[in-house]
Amino acid sequence: MPATTLSKTAAHDPRVFDLDQLSLRELNQALHNLAPGSNETAWEVLNPKGSHSVAVGVDQPVAIDVRGSVGYYCGGMNSGSTITVHGSAGPGVGENMMSGSITIKGDASQYAGATGKGGLLVIEGNASSRCGISMKGIDIVVHGNIGHMSAFMAQSGNLVVLGDAGDALGDSIYEARLFVRGKVDSLGADCIAKEMRAEHLELLQGLLDRAGVTGVKPSEFKRYGSARTLYNFNIDNADAY
C-alpha cells in the first residue's frame, strides 16, 4: 500500500490507520479534517508502538480504537471523541480533556487526566503518580491503584479509585471529590476524609455505571476533599506549605 493511501474498506467499516504505513501527522490531520456530522465515525489505529500524541485535539464525536500501547499525551485536549487504548498509556493521557471519553485497557503513566476540564477517563489497570493533577472538571475512574501526589491542586471533578492511593493524595486540593475504595498511604496538605452522604453515594454510583464497573458498591469507598483551610492565605498555616 502506498504510504499516502488511507485504507477504507466499506462505508461502515472503521477507517483503519496503520502507523507502520502512515505518519502520526497524517492520522491527526485526518481526524482534524472531520466535518461535523461526518459518517466516518469509527476509526482504528494499528501499530501505535508507543507513539506520542496519538489522536490529540479531536473535536468530533467519533470512536477511535487504538490497538496497542501509546506514548505521551494520547487523546490530549479531546473534545467529544471516544478513544479506547487496547494497551497501556504513557504520561499525560487525556491531558486537558474537554469532553468525550478515553478508556485505557492497561495501565497509565504519570499525570493521567492532568488539568482535564470534562469528559470521562477510565483506566482499567493502575495509574502512576500525579493522576488527576490540577483536574478542572474531568471524571477519572481507576480500576487499580494510583501513585503519589495524585489530585494535586485538583480544582473540580471526580476521581474514583477502586484500589489504593499513594502518598500525599489531594495535596492543596480545591473542590474536586476523591473516592478511594482501598487504603490511602497519606493525605496531602488540606485534604481530609469527608462524610459520604446520600448525594455522594448516588454520584459515585453514576460514575461507576458510566465507567462500566460492576460488582462494586459505592458504600465500599471513602470520600476525601478539601478542608478549605488554605483558601485564603494565613501566616499561621505556613507550616502546611
Add this chain to the structure above:
Amino acid sequence: MTYRNPPTTPRKSATFDDYTLSEIRRAAATGIYDIRGAGAKRKLPHFDDLLFLGASISRYPLEGYRERCDTSVVLGSRHAKKPIELKIPITIAGMSFGSLSGPAKEALGRGATLSGTSTTTGDGGMTEEERGHSKQLVYQYLPSRYGMNLRDLRRADAIEVVVGQGAKPGGGGMLLGQKISDRVAEMRTLPKGIDQRSASRHPDWTGPDDLEIKILELREITDWEKPIYVKVGGARPYYDTALAVKAGADVVVVDGMQGGTAATQEVFIENVGMPTLACIRPAVQALQDLGMHRKVQLIVSGGIRNGADVAKALALGVDAVSIGTAALVALGDNDPRWEAEYNELGTTAGAYDDWHEGRDPAGITTQDPELMKRVDPVAAGRRLANYLKVMTLEAQTIARACGKNSLHNLEPEDLVALTIEAAAMAGVPLAGTNWIPGKNGF
C-alpha cells in the same frame, strides 16, 4: 555660658536604610511577607549603561526622513506554517485577565493591532475582548492551565509555553481572593473569593526532553500552523535558550528581572533572576553556537522603556522586544491624576505596585466594576499605539544614524558601555577603550 561639643549630623545606615527599616516593622506587625506587583525596583545595570556610536568618517548615516529603515520582523518561521509577521519589533507581553481588567485587556489588543504587532494572553485564559480586538494574539500555555481549551488554542495566532518569568524564575503565582469576581472564577474553574495559587511547574511535563514531546503535542493539535514560543525567566539564559531550541521552539522569550508580575513576594522579585541586560548576550550566544540565530527568533523583555532600549536590545542580537509595565503606563497606570487616591492607599503615583489588591485607582489592575470604568479601551488603546509609534521612530532614528536600513542590522559594534559591569554583560567595549571584560584573558 556652657560650652557644648559640636554635634554630629544624625547618620542613617546604608545597610539599614529607611525602606529596610519599614519592611522589618511591617513584617513584625503582620507576620506575612510583602507581596506586590511589577518587577525589580533596585538599580541594576541596564540599557542606560550603553551608548550608540553613530556614524562618523568610517561609516555614513542614512537620511533621517527619506531613507527607509525597516522595522518588520517575522516570528516563528522555523516550523510554523503560519508565522507571525509584525510591523514593529515591539510586542505586548503576557498579562492575565484577572490581574488586569477586561477594558485594560481590550485596550492592549486595540493598541497592538493599530501598531501592527501582537499582544499576549496571561494566566487566566483568553477573553473575547482581547481575541476580538487583537489581530495577532499569542496564547500562553501556563502551568495552571486556567481557561486552557481546544477552541482558544486553535484560534490563537501563536502559542507561548511559559516556563518562567523574569520577576520570579522558579516561582508560581497567587491571585488574591479579592480579585476573583464571578467571571474570573468561572474562567479558572475555582470558587469565587478564594486565593488562586498558580503552580510553578507544568503539571504534565518536567525537563527539556518532556518539553520536546509537549511541543510536538501542541503542534499536532494545531496542525503545525502556529508558531510555538518558549518563555523563560532570566536565570540561565545560555542553557535555557539552547534547551528551548533543542525542544523545538520557534521563538525563545527571555524575561529579565525587571519584567513585571501581577503579584509575587518582594523578596523574590528583588533577589532571584538576572537583569535583562545580562540575559541577552548569553541567549544570543546560545543561538549562534547552535547555528540558529535569526532562524529561531529571540524576544527579550523586562524594563524596555523607549526606542533606545529597543535599538540596544536589537543591536545585541535580539529579534524583538516585549513590553508589559510600560504598556500599562501608556494605558494610564500610575498616572499622577489619581494622586489623591494613591495617597489614600498609602502610596504615590509612580510607586503604586499593590496590583494584587484590586484597588487600582487607574482601573487597570482591578476587577472592581466602578474602577475599571476609568479605562476607556478605545482611548487607552490609542495611547498605547502612540507610544509604540514613538518607540519605533526613536529606534529608527538611532538605526539611521548608525547607517542601518533595518533595525535588525544594528550590531554590537555600534555600541559602547559606560560601566565595566555593562561592558562585561553586554560584551561590548568600555567607552573609549577596546576593553571587553572577560575577553582576551582580561
